[in-house]
Structure formats: C-alpha cells, structure tokens
Amino acid sequence: MGPTGQSPLNRTGFPSRLPPETAARGEEAEAPMAAAAVAQEQTNPTASRPVRCIVKLGGAAITNKGELESIDVESLRSACAQLRQAMSHNAGAAEKVVGMDWSRRPGDPTDPVVDAEGLSEMESLGIDTNFVVVHGAGSFGHFQASRSGVHKGGLHSTLVKAGFVATRISVTSLNQEIVRALAREGIPSVGMSPFACGWSTKQRKLASVDASQIIQSLHVGFVPVLHGDAILDELLDCTILSGDVIIRHLAQILTPKYVVFLTDVHGVYDRPPTDPNAVLLREIEVDDSGSWSIVKPALEGNTKGVEISVASHDTTGGMETKILEAAAIARLGVDVYITKVGTEHSLRALKGDTSSEDWLGTVIRSSK
Numbered sequence: 001m002g003p004t005g006q007s008p009l010n011r012t013g014f015p016s017r018l019p020p021e022t023a024a025r026g027e028e029a030e031a032p033m034a035a036a037a038v039a040q041e042q043t044n045p046t047a048s049r050p051v052r053c054i055v056k057l058g059g060a061a062i063t064n065k066g067e068l069e070s071i072d073v074e075s076l077r078s079a080c081a082q083l084r085q086a087m088s089h090n091a092g093a094a095e096k097v098v099g100m101d102w103s104r105r106p107g108d109p110t111d112p113v114v115d116a117e118g119l120s121e122m123e124s125l126g127i128d129t130n131f132v133v134v135h136g137a138g139s140f141g142h143f144q145a146s147r148s149g150v151h152k153g154g155l156h157s158t159l160v161k162a163g164f165v166a167t168r169i170s171v172t173s174l175n176q177e178i179v180r181a182l183a184r185e186g187i188p189s190v191g192m193s194p195f196a197c198g199w200s201t202k203q204r205k206l207a208s209v210d211a212s213q214i215i216q217s218l219h220v221g222f223v224p225v226l227h228g229d230a231i232l233d234e235l236l237d238c239t240i241l242s243g244d245v246i247i248r249h250l251a252q253i254l255t256p257k258y259v260v261f262l263t264d265v266h267g268v269y270d271r272p273p274t275d276p277n278a279v280l281l282r283e284i285e286v287d288d289s290g291s292w293s294i295v296k297p298a299l300e301g302n303t304k305g306v307e308i309s310v311a312s313h314d315t316t317g318g319m320e321t322k323i324l325e326a327a328a329i330a331r332l333g334v335d336v337y338i339t340k341v342g343t344e345h346s347l348r349a350l351k352g353d354t355s356s357e358d359w360l361g362t363v364i365r366s367s368k
C-alpha cells in the first residue's frame with residue numbers, strides 16, 4: 001500500500017501489483033452480492049437487535065501455527081474471557097457464569113454436574129450477546145487444504161476430494177473446541193459452518209449466501225460462531241473461504257458498530273513484524289473509491305508501501321487478505337480494529353474503546 005493509497009500492498013519478494021488470485025479476492029471485496037440483499041430482505045437483521053461487534057479470532061492467535069492441529073489454550077481462554085467481559089452488563093462486578101459445556105471431556109470421571117433448578121430460576125444470563133464470532137483455521141485446515149490444493153478446485157481429483165473432507169474435519173473440530181471454550185464462559189454459542197449453511201462461490205467470489213440462520217440465532221440470543229471453510233465453487237468445484245471474507249460479508253448484511261480482528265501481532269506494520277525496524281501503523285483511512293492512506297504515523301520517505309509476507313501453507317492470503325477485507329468493511333462506515341489477542345488492547349477493542357493514545361493496534365476507518 002503506498003502512503004497515499006492506490007497501489008495497495010506489496011508481498012515481500014513480489015512485484016507491487018497483486019498476484020492474480022489475490023486480485024480476485026480484492027475484486028470480491030469491492031462488489032456487494034445480490035445474495036446479501038436477498039438475505040437482508042428476508043429479515044431485517046438490525047430491526048430489533050443491532051449487532052454490536054463481529055470479531056475474528058485469528059488462527060494465528062488461537063492456534064500454534066507451526067504445530068499441526070494445536071490450540072493455543074491460554075490465548076483461546078483469554079479471548080473467550082475478554083469476550084464475556086465485553087458482553088457483560090456489570091463490568092467488574094462478580095457475576096455467576098452459567099457454564100454451558102455439559103459434555104464429558106476425556107479424563108472426566110463422572111458426568112458433568114448441572115444445577116438445572118438454579119438455572120431455571122435465573123432471570124437472564126446478564127450479558128448482551130449481540131456479537132458474532134468468526135474464527136480462522138491457523139494450524140487446523142490450512143495444511144490439509146494446501147497439501148491437496150482444495151483452494152484451487154478440481155473435485156474430480158481424488159486428492160482434492162480427500163483434502164476437502166480432511167480440511168472440513170480439521171476446521172470443524174476446531175470450531176467445536178472454540179464453541180466449547182465460549183460456552184464455558186457462559187456465552188450461548190452455536191457453531192455454524194458456511195459449507196453446511198449452503199455458502200458457495202463462483203471463481204472464488206461469494207455467489208450464494210444464506211445468512212437467515214445466523215440472523216435468527218442472533219434474534220433469539222445465541223452467538224453464532226462461524227469459521228473459514230472448504231466450500232463448493234460453481235466454476236472451480238471447490239475452494240477455501242477465508243474467515244476474513246466471511247466477516248466482510250457479514251458486515252455488509254449486519255452493519256455492526258465495529259469489527260475486531262484478533263491476531264498474533266499488534267496490528268498492521270509497514271513490513272513483516274519479524275523485521276526489527278517494522279513500524280506499527282496506528283490509523284489507516286479508506287476513501288469512497290476504496291483507496292486508502294496511512295494517517296498515523298506519518299511515514300516520511302516511505303515509497304514501498306506495506307510489505308507483507310505470507311506463509312507458504314496459507315491458502316487464503318494471510319495479512320494481505322485481512323487488510324483488503326478490513327478496507328472494504330471500513331468503506332461501509334464500520335470501524336475496524338486489528339490487535340493482538342490476550343492483551344489489554346484486545347479487551348479494549350472488544351469493548352469498542354480504542355480512542356486513547358495508549359491503545360496499541362491498527363484502526364481502519366472511512367475518511368468520511
């Protein structure tokens with residue numbers, strides 16, 4: 001991304017123009033879909049219960065990305081506890097948490113004890129549940145997808161077909177663990193897979209989206225928990241849908257007050273954060289045409305724009321996709337906060353409180 005917008009991102013080692021498959025994702029971010037309008041007409045989602053926040057639990061944040069199918073248990077626990085705090089009516093006050101994971105975990109000697117009588121007497125959960133959670137795959141799913149080429153399509157190939165199944169087994173098992181972690185914090189979460197809800201793409205652009213189940217669940221007080229998924233594609237047979245793209249689409253339908261991306265770094269840097277000279281970009285503005293510029297800090301003499309590195313097994317474009325989708329969300333007039341999981345900054349972002357100077361992260365907002 002040049003400091004004054006237009007040519008957006010620079011993948012390390014690549015020319016400044018976007019590679020073809022990423023350009024496709026960028027175009028996708030530009031065009032709201034007819035299906036979104038259909039879903040919006042079916043039910044007016046904001047009529048009675050406006051969505052406060054859509055949050056992405058990044059795969060890099062809640063899994064150990066270098067270790068196959070390994071959850072970062074502490075980061076996940078912290079993210080769920082902070083979500084609970086952000087939803088709470090009485091911040092700081094001791095309140096009863098209604099544990100909702102009643103399944104028996106490996107090693108548990110007996111069935112879980114459920115105080116059914118106590119719960120039936122409780123008037124409410126004491127939290128505002130008008131959040132949507134979307135999580136990425138991290139060390140679940142990306143490996144299976146890249147090994148088999150699911151993101152490139154071609155279900156006639158046995159390898160791709162097997163990889164599609166393996167990818168879905170992996171991401172849905174992560175989804176189950178995340179729903180359980182949220183449920184243990186007393187958040188009434190329900191897992192929803194884009195594939196199973198009939199979401200599909202055409203040449204990797206979202207083509208059919210049924211959000212009615214999500215909207216109905218929000219209306220009755222559940223927190224939908226979606227995830228990046230392997231889905232069907234009208235032209236390619238199949239592809240991988242990133243959680244970042246799901247979030248942008250849901251933002252178009254639900255117009256939340258703000259969107260939060262939690263990941264393993266403090267935000268967007270001017271170059272990969274592994275570089276000791278990387279500078280954290282505090283504020284990015286997006287104009288009506290989709291061009292964007294770095295507002296804070298002023299990067300004197302930066303002609304290279306934002307440089308991004310993407311792990312070779314990442315099938316959905318990593319930070320590059322996140323920035324493009326975040327810019328499309330900001331263009332809707334919805335502020336986007338990108339910050340590090342498990343920090344005081346992530347809690348403040350989840351509460352929508354990023355205005356003070358000492359908040360560490362990247363805000364992406366409309367210039368209007």
Ligand SMILES: Nc1ncnc2c1ncn2[C@@H]1O[C@H](COP(=O)(O)OP(=O)(O)OP(=O)(O)O)[C@@H](O)[C@H]1O
Nearest residue numbers: 058059060136137138263269271272308309318319
């Ligand atoms: N310029 C940059 N600014 C910030 N992060 C960058 C940049 N270039 C590369 N990265 C890398 O991007 C990673 C975060 O993006 P990634 O897409 O992996 O996050 P995620 O959403 O948490 O994970 P997932 O896509 O698995 O859900 C960080 O680990 C960071 O090292």
Ligand SMILES: C=C(C)CCOP(=O)(O)O
Nearest residue numbers: 136137141228242243316
């Ligand atoms: C099945 C996969 C690999 C989903 C990828 O979703 P993301 O991690 O949000 O980009």
